[in-house]
Amino acid sequence: MTWKIKTYEELTKEQLYNIVRERINIFVVEQNCPYPELDDLDQGSFHLFYEKEGEIRAYCRILPKGLKYQQVSIGRVIVKEEYRRQGLASELMRNAITFVEEELQEQQIKIQAQDHxxxxxxxxxxxxxxxxxxxxxxxxxDMIVGGL
Structure with missing residues (x-):
């Protein structure tokens, strides 16, 4: 299984389209929650995803510190419905945390988690x-991990 992490500029148009489509399908349609999905934070974020045969199966975005919060943040965490309960969400989070710690050299991560x-x-x-x-x-x- 190959995970990809790309900046906004590195994403192909097709990848960006597929990512946004899945985010809208889950956060707006599935959760019946009309809200502005495009928030001008994608351009400064890293995009971590598992893609197979052109299909985005799991995704999150990693916001560098200072973009939204004082800390690095992980958000827009999704797993496409038919691939849930197979460990993809856990693998996604492990990969995101590893990227933050090893590549961004940050220990503290803040998230805005759905309470459930x-x-x-x-x-x-x-x-x-x-x-x-x-x-x-x-x-x-709001939740945090790492040194306070």
Missing amino acids: LREFYGSFGFSPISETYLEDGIPHV
Whole structure:
């Protein structure tokens, strides 16, 4: 299984299109949550994904520190529905955290997690740093891993 990590400039038009399509399919359509998916943060982010036969099966974006938060952030974490419960989300997060630690030389990572995934992210060492709040109508919690 080959994971790819690319800057915005390195993505092909087809990869970018497929990534945005899957993010919209999951976050807007599947979760019935109309919100502005394109937020002008993709251009400064790293894009980590597993692609097979032109299909994006798992994806997240890694925002360098200072782009959105004081810390590096991992967001837009998705696994296409038919590939869930096969360990892809865990492998995706392990790869993202490794990239942050080894390539970006950062130890602290902040995420805005959907509250029902609190335990999943907790398994990677993330701890809540906020109360649960609504973001686009969905309960979220801010979480952090690494030195405070």
